Amino acid sequence: MNMNANHPQLDRAIEKLIECYRNGGKLLVCGNGGSASDSAHIVGELVKGFLKKRPLPENWREQMDNLPLQMGLPAIDLTAQGAVIAAVVNDLGGELMYAQQVMAYGNPGDMIIGITTSGNAENVCLAMRAAKMKGMTCVGLTGKGGGKLAQLSDILIEAPETETYQVQETHIRYYHELCARVEAAFFEE
Known part of the structure; x- marks a missing residue:
């Protein structure tokens, strides 16, 4: 799958995420509104099979009674941590809801994808600042x-649009390509 061969920044992000995973790292993703839905979508495509079946090694399948589990790639949707977000909003302030999670989950060599159609969401920007401070690769997905x-x-991956819905429609194509190509680097079937 290579829908966006003319987007070198997307190619760079894919290469860096593959490198991150090969080095034992993980991906954190965040956004607001429709971009929060995109955050969950990206994580869903990585944690279980997207275009490939990702079977467990034979000895693991036997240990798990041949249940249909799949191999996954470690990714965390920072928008899905309801209790954590509520605590941070209450105790520290809403703009820190993702940055605080980066402080807990992020490690040097990990990657974060911050999604904001305008590029100006304060909570996403603060998460990126925290990630940069912690030595993570910071990928922005914007309009x-x-x-x-x-x-x-x-790495900044810009959709060539300004209308929110058009930016989001472009983002879905970009992150589907990212997920497909990263998956293909690790799984044969």
Whole structure:
């Protein structure tokens, strides 16, 4: 699958995520509104099979009574941590809801994808700042121009659109390609 061969920043992000996983790292993803849904979608495609079946090794299948489990790639959707988000919003402030999780889950060599159609979502920008401080690779997924996230991203993947729904429609194509190509690097079937 290679729908976006003319997007070198997407290619760079894919290469860096493959490198991250080969080195034992993980992916963190965050966004707001529709971008939060995209965050969950990306994680879902990586944690279980997307285009490939990802079978367990034979000895593991036997130990698990041949249940249809699949191999996964470690990814955490920071938008899904309801109790943590509520505690951070209550105790520290809503703009820190993702940055605090980066402080807990992020390690040097990990990657974060911050999704914001405008590039200006404060909570996503703060998560990227925390990730950069911790030595993570920071990938911004934005609309045209990149907003504030452009300065915080090691790799900026801009959709060439400004209307929110068009940015989101472009993002889905980009992250499906990312997930497909990363999966293909690790799984044969």
